[in-house]
Amino acid sequence: MTSLYTQLVSKVLFRLHERLKGHTTYSMLHRLEQSQWLTPEQIAALQQQRLEAFIADISQHSRYYQQLFAAQGLSASDIRTVADLSKLPFLTKQLITDNQHTLCSEPQTQLQRYNTGGSSGVPLIFYMGEARVSHDVAAKLRATRWWGVDIGDPEVVLWGSPIELGKQDRIKKIRDELFRSYLLPAFEFTPAHIEAYLQQLQQLKPRMLFGYPSVIHQLALAAEARQLSLSKLGIKVVFVTSEMLFEHQRTVIERVFACPVANGYGARDAGFIAHQCPAGSLHISAEDIIVEIIGDNGQVLPVGETGEIVITHLQTQAFPFVRYRTGDMGQLSNTPCSCGRGLPVLAHVSGRTTDFMLTTAGDKLHALSLIYVLRDLKEIRQFKIIQQSLQEVEVQLVCNEALSDTLAAQIISQFQQRLGAECQITLKQLDVIASLPNGKHRYVESKLDY
Structure with a gap:
């Protein structure tokens, strides 16, 4: 049962917070919570409508895509379906770095500068507009609610991104305490840190835990080694993302925390791409994100074959991500999920292209x-x-x-x-x-x- 305080945060305080920041998060969330129950065919039709509008927008307002369309002899009307995207070249980290200013759409709205951590070996600086930021928050909220938790429920975040950790000023600290979100840095994981984090978990008694699977797995192993029971903390779900989740990690985390692990797939540059539902499927946020699976020859692979994941994000009009090579390997599924959602499913994400050896x-x-x-x-x-x-x-x-x-x-x-x-x-x-x-x-x- 949702507490009165969680309802206050979810229905009043966080809505006000997003509105003051100029975000349309809750209108997007309302749309996403309705569209997830459409049939796969209806979602595909909705995606195609949004793709046509997106391509028409960037072909007029992004100098990079104006020049690209002219060089390729294309017009916006040539890109109407997902299959038509193959007429456009891939977008890479290097291309973004080399064309930052021309990628930005005109007239330039207020853009936020972001950067990836470079864990793939290639750090990236890019920009987000209001629509992209709102969508990522809304998609995350939708997936969070699948598990019976919401913004305002006590949450512990084990994270290491300097973007989040660099903003720990007084205002953000007050905001996080108001929303009951507690950030524990994952930069260092010494025995002293582990001991402190285990104590904080027992004090905070979060309803949800969020972070890197490798870090939460190590925390779970440390609790077991100390014969420390965390099963009665009341954690309802452990959300993991940003790294590949291995089955042995899932097994240990679920055993120690006595709750399910919900795997998420996304990246700061590519967006909030997919999230696991309680029935076990990794659902793609397909209303606004198109996933293509690409083979070594650069051609689109059929459903069921493994290749590189390529993303087109339809809420990135301000700084377009079109056919962006993520460097991750995955496979699509055409098996409908028993949860009843019409959202397409990623059969699995099998790590980065660099997770292979010779x-x-x-x-x-x-x-x-x-x-x-x-x-x-x-x-x-x-x-x-x-x-x-x-x-x-x-x-x-x-x-x-x-x-x-x-x-x-x-x-x-x-x-x-x-x-x-x-x-x-x-x-x-x-x-x-x-x-x-x-x-x-x-x-x-x-x-x-x-």
Whole structure:
């Protein structure tokens, strides 16, 4: 049952907050909460209408797309369907960096400057207009409500983005306390930090937990190691995003917190793309986001095949994202969800294109096959796999106990079975594996260019 205070925040205070910021969040939320129950065919028709209007807008107001359409001999009327998008080239991080000013639509409205953390190796500076910001908040609120929680319910956020953490001024602190949202920095995760965070969770008793799966997984393992029961805190759902969620992480988190894990897929640059519903499907915010799956040859793949996820965000008129290459790998599904929502489904997101390694024979190998070797070993608390070259792989390990020679040899043998017998595998035991500057953890890093 929703508390009176949560209703006050959701129905009054946060609405006022968004209106004062010039956002149309709640009108978008109302639209999204209605359209999610349309049939897949109705949602596809709605998406096509929005695509036509979006293309007409940017072809008139963005100098980049004016020049692109002219160079390609196209007009807005040539892009009417999702299939027609293939007539346009992909948008990349480098193209955005090289064309920041011409991408902005004229006349320029108030734009907010953002940047990604560069966890993919390529940091990006870009801009958002009011419609894009409002949509991302509205889409997140819709997905949050699927799980019976709402803005105003106590929330603990384990996050590492300097964008959020850099805004911890007095006004924002008061606002977060008013909305009962408590931010715990995920930059460092030393034993002292873990101890403090476990104490804060017991004091705050949040209804929802939000953050990186790797961080929440480590927190859950630490609670188990201390024989600390978190099952009675009253957490209703754990939302994870921004990293790949592995099944062993989900299992541990759900066991320790005694609640479901809801996986989300999105990025600061690409938007709030998809979120898991209680029936288990990863639903795409398809009213305003078009997902294409692209093969190595740059062609659109049919439903059911895995390729790179390419995004067109229909609320980015002010700074258009059209056929934007996310660098993530995924697969669409045509199986309807039992929840009854007509929103299309991402069958899975299988990590970034950089989450692949090369065997000594030059064949691509998904890093999951190596991760599986390490993830269930009780002797290992944390790990990172670094491919230095075709012939050399370093495995960084934080161990609960010293590795026996037998287990070390077993790990090396299994890695060589997958990468090639001539590949040199070096095991390196560390006290801690440093997170990325934004607090995320990368399980795999390849220094090869392929």
